Every structure is written in structure tokens, then in C-alpha cells.
Amino acid sequence: xxxxxxxxxxxxxxxxxxxxxxxxxxxxxxxxxxxxxxxxxxxxxxxxxxxxxxxxxxxxxxxxxxxxxxxxxxxxxxxxxxxxxxxxxxxxxxxxxxxxxxxxxxxxxxxxxxxxxxxxxxxxxxxxxxxxxxxxxxxxxxxxxxxxxxxxxxxxxxxxxxxxxxxxxxxxxxxxxxxxxxxxxxxxxxxxxxxxxxxxxxxxxxxxxxxxxxxxxxxxxxxxxx
Amino acid sequence: xxxxxxxxxxxxxxxxxxxxxxxxxxxxxxxxxxxxxxxxxxxxxxxxxxxxxxxxxxxxxxxxxxxxxxxxxxxxxxxxxxxxxxxxxxxxxxxxxxxxxxxxxxxxxxxxxxxxxxxxxxxxxxxxxxxxxxxxxxxxxxxxxxxxxxxxxxxxxxxxxxxxxxxxxxxxxxxxxxxxxxxxxxxxxxxxxxxxxxxxxxxxxxxxxxxxxxxxxxxxxxxxxxxxxxxxxxxxxxxxxxxxxxxxxxxxxxxxxxxxxxxxxxxxxxxxxxxxxxxxxxxxxxxxxxxxxxxxxxxxxxxxxxxxxxxxxxxxxxxxxxxxxxxxxxxxxxxxxxxxxxxxxxxxxxxxxxxxxxxxxxxxxxxxxxxxxxxxxxxxxxxxxxxxxxxxxxxxxxxxxxxxxxxxxxxxxxxxxxxxxxxxxxxxxxxxxxxxxxxxxxxxxxxxxxxxxxxxxxxxxxxxxxxxxxxxxxxxxxxxxxxxxxxxxxxx
Amino acid sequence: xxxxxxxxxxxxxxxxxxxxxxxxxxxxxxxxxxxxxxxxxxxxxxxxxxxxxxxxxxxxxxxxxxxxxxxxxxxxxxxxxxxxxxxxxxxxxxxxxxxxx
Numbered sequence: 001x002x003x004x005x006x007x008x009x010x011x012x013x014x015x016x017x018x019x020x021x022x023x024x025x026x027x028x029x030x031x032x033x034x035x036x037x038x039x040x041x042x043x044x045x046x047x048x049x050x051x052x053x054x055x056x057x058x059x060x061x062x063x064x065x066x067x068x069x070x071x072x073x074x075x076x077x078x079x080x081x082x083x084x085x086x087x088x089x090x091x092x093x094x095x096x097x098x099x100x101x102x103x104x105x106x107x108x109x110x111x112x113x114x115x116x117x118x119x120x121x122x123x124x125x126x127x128x129x130x131x132x133x134x135x136x137x138x139x140x141x142x143x144x145x146x147x148x149x150x151x152x153x154x155x156x157x158x159x160x161x162x163x164x165x166x167x168x169x170x171x172x173x174x175x176x177x178x179x180x181x182x183x184x185x186x187x188x189x190x191x192x193x194x195x196x197x198x199x200x201x202x203x204x205x206x207x208x209x210x211x212x213x214x215x216x217x218x219x220x221x222x223x224x225x226x
Numbered sequence: 227x228x229x230x231x232x233x234x235x236x237x238x239x240x241x242x243x244x245x246x247x248x249x250x251x252x253x254x255x256x257x258x259x260x261x262x263x264x265x266x267x268x269x270x271x272x273x274x275x276x277x278x279x280x281x282x283x284x285x286x287x288x289x290x291x292x293x294x295x296x297x298x299x300x301x302x303x304x305x306x307x308x309x310x311x312x313x314x315x316x317x318x319x320x321x322x323x324x325x326x327x328x329x330x331x332x333x334x335x336x337x338x339x340x341x342x343x344x345x346x347x348x349x350x351x352x353x354x355x356x357x358x359x360x361x362x363x364x365x366x367x368x369x370x371x372x373x374x375x376x377x378x379x380x381x382x383x384x385x386x387x388x389x390x391x392x393x394x395x396x397x398x399x400x401x402x403x404x405x406x407x408x409x410x411x412x413x414x415x416x417x418x419x420x421x422x423x424x425x426x427x428x429x430x431x432x433x434x435x436x437x438x439x440x441x442x443x444x445x446x447x448x449x450x451x452x453x454x455x456x457x458x459x460x461x462x463x464x465x466x467x468x469x470x471x472x473x474x475x476x477x478x479x480x481x482x483x484x485x486x487x488x489x490x491x492x493x494x495x496x497x498x499x500x501x502x503x504x505x506x507x508x509x510x511x512x513x514x515x516x517x518x519x520x521x522x523x524x525x526x527x528x529x530x531x532x533x534x535x536x537x538x539x540x541x542x543x544x545x546x547x548x549x550x551x552x553x554x555x556x557x558x559x560x561x562x563x564x565x566x567x568x569x570x571x572x573x574x575x576x577x578x579x580x581x582x583x584x585x586x587x588x589x590x591x592x593x594x595x596x597x598x599x600x601x602x603x604x605x606x607x608x609x610x611x612x613x614x615x616x617x618x619x620x621x622x623x624x625x626x627x628x629x630x631x632x633x634x635x636x637x638x639x640x641x642x643x644x645x646x647x648x649x650x651x652x653x654x655x656x657x658x659x660x661x662x663x664x665x666x667x668x669x670x671x672x673x674x675x676x677x678x679x680x681x682x683x684x685x686x687x688x689x690x691x692x693x694x695x696x697x698x699x700x701x702x703x704x705x706x707x708x709x710x711x712x713x714x715x716x717x718x
Numbered sequence: 719x720x721x722x723x724x725x726x727x728x729x730x731x732x733x734x735x736x737x738x739x740x741x742x743x744x745x746x747x748x749x750x751x752x753x754x755x756x757x758x759x760x761x762x763x764x765x766x767x768x769x770x771x772x773x774x775x776x777x778x779x780x781x782x783x784x785x786x787x788x789x790x791x792x793x794x795x796x797x798x799x800x801x802x803x804x805x806x807x808x809x810x811x812x813x814x815x816x817x818x819x
Contacts, residue, residue: 072748
């Protein structure tokens with residue numbers, strides 16, 4: 001019976017906090033409720049006997065991804081961000097209706113008998129014989145899925161490179177000198193020059209001509225020609 | 227239980243992948259050690275290295291052709307489908323490098339970084355092509371997508387580039403969520419994620435089982451996003467319009483080919499026994515996709531946006547090939563021709579569409595816009611570019627000796643063979659509608675007075691890319707037979 | 719005893735649909751992305767539950783891959799957000815619809 005009680009607690013909390021992520025107005029609050037949601041889902045994983053995935057979930061999601069989210073929220077002024085679906089209030093109605101329809105459909109499928117595939121070798125007894133969930137997972141991961149495992153390293157690599165390419169500030173020879181002093185992190189008291197950074201960006205923006213983007217009109221094309 | 231045993235991998239089947247991985251690593255190292263002051267020169271060398279790398283991977287296919295097999299513990303499926311998709315993807319990569327090299331440098335973006343990300347994206351596509359299980363499909367699609375999100379937002383100074391990237395990213399990862407939910411249900415009811423095993427297990431699942439229908443629905447919706455089928459196309463116009471033009475050329479062909487490869491792997495190789503249930507979904511999708519794409523494209527005045535919507539329409543034509551799939555072992559030959567027609571279409575589309583976008587790139591490198599008015603009198607100011615553009619537009623429209631015509635021809639024949647004559651008629655009607663906006667570009671080039679001269683600009687890579695794609699469009703059109711013969715072996 | 723498979727699947731469906739509704743209704747791009755992450759989590763519950771039901775470790779392996787990919791995706795996605803916020807030069811925008819003509 002204890003499994004049922006824990007499932008009710010963690011499942012209920014996971015659903016509740018997930019709902020709050022959607023309902024909160026302030027993104028920071030959403031992020032904090034997301035942490036709660038992820039933690040509760042990790043507990044569900046434990047109930048399912050997937051301890052390794054549960055720990056990974058806590059380390060990767062709540063440890064890394066959520067911190068990234070909070071960094072993004074901290075670094076970005078919300079007014080600077082574009083909004084999705086601006087000016088389409090119809091989405092407000094369509095979204096929940098669509099979601100509800102899908103949910104009822106999935107529920108109907110679950111309540112009808114789900115045909116399950118043939119049973120695999122990892123029965124609870126076999127897992128215990130192997131030494132636990134982690135050992136069983138390792139066997140499957142390196143035994144059957146070695147090739148995708150290797151490729152997933154490339155996914156992480158491209159994620160890292162892509163993030164650097166997108167988010168690092170512009171480098172130009174003159175700016176390197178200019179910025180050199182500004183971007184030095186001092187362990188002493190914060191210097192005033194740090195505050196001046198945004199103006200550097202402003203100047204840079206005005207200097208640069210965007211060749212390919214905003215040339216909807218011929219006049220803009222003329223400007224580029226010159 | 228015995229110790230962990232790594233699955234045996236016949237490395238000969240992944241030689242093209244190893245070459246492209248090597249290329250990515252070399253480019254990455256070049257970026258790390260080269261000095262910023264020599265960026266222009268290093269960029270040129272890197273382009274050359276990329277061309278050689280992709281070329282070598284293409285050539286290596288000739289030698290690995292006879293080693294078709296399933297290996298790597300079932301993760302790798304090196305068959306005719308893989309080979310044909312690898313040809314399409316590597317040609318796409320090759321053409322993209324040629325089209326991008328000058329443009330990226332003219333826009334003072336870092337060419338080396340661009341080529342690095344591009345090579346990872348190509349690698350992801352190639353992984354989908356050889357996927358033997360659902361994890362490979364998923365990882366490959368994600369590798370491609372993540373790299374393409376970065377490429378879309380690559381133009382550092384342009385806000386619409388970043389906005390397009392953000393929209394693409396959000397809807398792309400949303401689609402990923404739906405796709406893997408479908409994979410989860412597939413795993414649950416089939417008990418495995420290996421495609422061959424799914425095919426075996428699927429035979430014992432009753433037709434019309436609600437769980438099966440749910441899994442298929444989620445898979446088709448998730449993959450529909452990736453190939454930009456209506457109504458899951460919302461990201462397409464903005465992402466295509468916002469991205470730097472050579473990236474748009476790549477995006478409209480490469481990730482779409484990867485999406486189709488994933489679709490064929492999951493539906494045709496995996497859920498073969500459930501074909502009578504996913505075929506109706508695909509038919510509906512193909513009809514609304516081509517019709518919507520063409521109707522909206524008519525209203526566009528910006529050629530880049532017009533090509534974005536026309537790319538949606540072409541997705542619809544390609545889906546007809548999948549829609550013509552028939553149930554039953556006796557239909558092997560018909561099905562080979564139907565799926566082969568889809569494969570041939572991706573091949574044709576690679577040359578033609580990258581060609582069309584390379585003309586846009588060519589114009590932008592010379593300070594012109596992508597608006598239809600920018601094409602005024604191109605025939606007098608730049609006759610060569612005008613002729614090339616005419617070839618591409620004619621091919622997209624489906625004018626006889628060109629590649630695009632044969633692509634549509636095989637698709638229509640497949641539909642008629644599958645007793646879907648009405649679908650073939652819709653394809654023909656849509657082609658007629660599409661003639662309006664393709665011919666409009668040609669008309670503006672030839673029958674309007676030029677308002678100003680073209681700014682001279684040296685773009686030798688781009689010129690080469692234009693030459694290759696227009697020659698390919700003509701020559702592979704005239705000699706389409708051998709290519710289709712390879713494509714129709716797809717199910718063997 | 720443990721609750722049955724259908725309970726886990728239902729929980730997974732609830733979380734998935736909440737995430738889906740969030741993606742479709744919220745306007746803040748960061749919150750939309752959080753909702754996507756929630757959907758991926760929901761799918762992981764399905765994978766692991768199915769995996770336990772048929773005594774296969776593949777479900778957990780797939781969940782691990784999903785977590786890996788989600789991490790890479792998050793890095794790139796938030797980099798796009800930051801790059802975009804940095805390029806925002808006009809005050810009135812606040813709309814992703816600049817692209818629409």
C-alpha cells in the first residue's frame with residue numbers, strides 16, 4: 001500500500017506544480033515550480049525502480065538546466081524578449097481545447113487494454129541478480145545502444161559549440177581593446193566601468209549594416225549599395 | 227549473466243559518417259588554432275577542406291555500396307534507403323558549402339564556425355539515414371535540429387534571424403516532445419525500439435487498436451513538424467525568411483530529407499503491418515499541405531518567402547509518394563516505386579531548390595533584396611543568373627526535360643498505381659497553380675525594365691555552386707533513369 | 719504493492735497535456751520552453767513505466783537519451799534567447815511577429 005500512497009503524494013504534487021508553472025505570471029516563479037515538478041517526477045522514477053535515471057534527472061535537470069533557466073531570466077530583461085503568438089488571442093481557447101481533447105483520447109486509450117510487447121530479460125529477479133538497477137541499465141546501454149551512445153556525445157558537443165557561437169559577444173580588433181578592461185572580473189570592489197557596458201553595444205549596433213535582413217524596400221537596397 | 231559485450235560494428239558501413247566526423251573535428255581544430263586576422267584566408271581553406279570532405283564521403287559510398295547489412299547491435303541499417311539518402315544529404319552539404327562560402331564572409335560572419343555547425347548538422351542527417359532503431363532516429367533528428375537552430379540564428383547582427391531561430395527552436399522542441407511520446411507508445415506496445423522487431427511485433431497487434439492509433443498519430447504529428455507539413459508548418463515561413471539565405475537553402479532541403487528519412491524508417495520499416503492505418507493520415511496531410519502551400523505562395527511578393535511556402539507545397543508532393551504505399555507482400559514492386567518516387571523527389575528538390583536559393587544569395591551578395599521587384603530586368607543586367615533562375619523555376623514548376631518534371635512524374639505514376647487517381651489530379655492541379663508564382667519571377671526578369679545595374683562582386687564559390695546545381699538540374703533530368711533505378715530499390 | 723501501469727501512464731498524460739497547453743497558451747518564450755521540458759519529462763515517465771511493465775531496460779536508456787538531448791537543447795535555446803535580447807534595439811517591439819508582413 002505504501003507505493004500507492006507515495007505515488008499519490010508525488011504524482012499529485014508533480015501535477016499541481018506543473019499546473020502552477022503554466023499559471024504563474026512571473027517566469028521566475030514558474031522556474032521555481034518547475035524545480036518542484038522535476039523533483040517530484042524524480043521521486044516517481046524511484047517508485048518505478050529507475051534510481052539511476054532519477055539521480056540523473058536531479059543532477060541534470062534541477063542542477064544544470066534549471067540553473068541555465070534562472071541565468072537566462074536574470075540576464076535578460078523580460079521587456080527585451082519577443083512574445084510568441086502576439087495578437088492571437090484565439091490561441092487561448094484553442095490551446096486548452098486541443099489539450100483536453102488529446103488528454104481524453106490518451107485516457108481512453110489507457111482505459112482500453114494497452115497491448116504490451118513481449119517481456120524482456122530484465123525482470124526484478126534478474127536485476128537483483130545483476131546487482132541493481134544501475135548495473136542493468138549499464139548492460140543495456142553499452143550492450144545494445146553503444147552506437148547512439150557515441151552519437152549523443154556529438155549532440156552535447158554541438159550544444160556547447162552552438163551556445164558559444166550564439167551567445168558570445170562580437171569580437172572585432174578595436175573592440176577587443178575597448179572591452180579588455182571592461183570585461184575583466186575583479187575580485188575587489190565592482191568598478192563603475194562595468195556599468196558602462198551596454199553603451200558599447202549600442203554604438204556597435206548602429207555601426208553595423210545588416211546586409212541581408214531588412215532590405216524589404218529598394219531604398220534599403222540602395223543604402224547597402226553605397 | 228555474462229560480462230557486458232559491446233555489439234560488433236562493421237565499420238565499413240559508417241565510413242561516410244566517420245569521414246564527416248573527421249571533417250568536423252578538423253574544422254573545429256582549424257577554428258581553434260587559426261588567428262583572427264587571417265580569418266578570411268583560413269575560411270577559404272576551410273571551404274575547400276569541407277568540399278573535399280563531403281566529396282570523399284560521397285565517393286566512399288561507391289566502395290561501401292556492396293556492404294549493405296544490419297550491424298551495431300541492430301542500431302545501424304545500411305541498406306539501399308540509407309545509401310540513397312546519404313547521396314541526397316551529402317550532395318546537399320556539398321552544394322550548401324559552395325553557396326555559403328562567399329556570402330557568409332561578405333556578411334562578416336565567421337565562416338569556420340559556420341562550416342563546423344553545418345558539418346554536425348549533416349552528420350545528424352546521416353545518422354537518421356542509417357538508423358536501425360528509434361533511439362538512432364531520435365538522436366539523429368536532434369543532432370540535425372540543434373545544429374540548424376544555431377545556423378538559423380547565425381547572422382549575429384540581424385534580429386529577424388534570431389527571431390526565426392527562436393520560433394524554430396520552440397516549435398522544433400515542442401515537436402520533439404510529441405515525437406518521442408509517440409516513440410514511447412511504440413516502445414510500450416511493441417516491446418522494443420528496434421525497427422525490424424517492431425515490424426514483427428506489429429503483425430500481432432489488431433488493426434484499429436486504440437494504442438496503436440495513438441502511437442501512429444503522435445509519430446506522424448511529430449514528424450510532420452520536422453518536414454513542415456500543414457498544419458504543423460507555423461515555424462517554416464518565419465524561420466526560412468529569418469535565416470541567412472544559404473542556411474534557408476540548406477534547411478529547406480537537408481532537415482526535410484532527414485525528416486522524410488525518419489518517417490520512412492519509422493512507418494515503412496517499423497510499422498509496416500499498420501500501413502493501412504497510417505496511409506490515410508498521410509493522404510490527408512499531403513492534400514492539405516500541397517494545397518495550402520501553393521495557395522499562400524501565390525500571395526507572396528518576397529521571393530524568399532514565396533520559396534518558403536512553395537517548399538511546404540513540395541513537402542505535400544513528396545508525401546504523395548508515401549501515401550501511395552500499399553499493404554501486402556505482393557505489392558513489393560509498386561511500393562518500391564512509390565517510396566522510390568519520394569526519394570527521387572528529395573534528390574531533385576536538393577539540386578533545384580538550393581539552386582533557386584543560390585540565385586537569391588547571388589543577388590544579396592550584390593546588394594539586392596529578395597523582393598520580386600529586385601528581379602526586374604535581370605535578363606539584361608545579368609543574363610547568366612537569369613537563365614539559371616529560369617531553369618530552377620521551370621524545374622520547380624515541372625517543365626519536361628528538367629529534374630523537377632521527372633520527380634513529379636514518378637510521384638503521379640505512383641499515385642495512379644495505388645488507385646489514388648484523384649490524388650494525382652490534385653497534384654497536377656496544384657502544379658498548375660504553382661506555375662503562376664514561378665512564372666511571375668521569370669516574367670519580371672525578362673519583361674520588365676531594369677531599374678539599376680548589378681554591383682559587381684567576386685563570388686567564385688557561389689558561381690561554382692550555381693553551375694553545379696543548374697547542370698545537375700538539367701543533366702540528372704535528362705538522365706533520370708539510372709537515378710530512379712537506384713531509388714526504387716529502396717525497400718530491398 | 720505498486721500502483722499499476724495505467725496510473726503511471728495517466729500521470730504521464732496529465733503532465734504532457736499540461737505542458738502542451740502551456741506551450742499553446744503562454745506568451746513568454748522562457749515559460750514556453752519550460753513547458754516543453756515538462757512534456758519531455760512526462761514522456762520519460764511513460765518510457766520508464768512501459769519499460770518496467772515489460773521488464774526491459776530500454777525504456778530507461780531512452781529516458782537517459784532524452785535527458786541528454788534536453789540538456790543540449792536547453793543550452794542552445796537559452797543562448798538564442800540571450801542573443802535575441804541583446805539585439806533588441808527598439809522599445810516597442812515585444813513581439814515575435816516582426817517577420818510577418
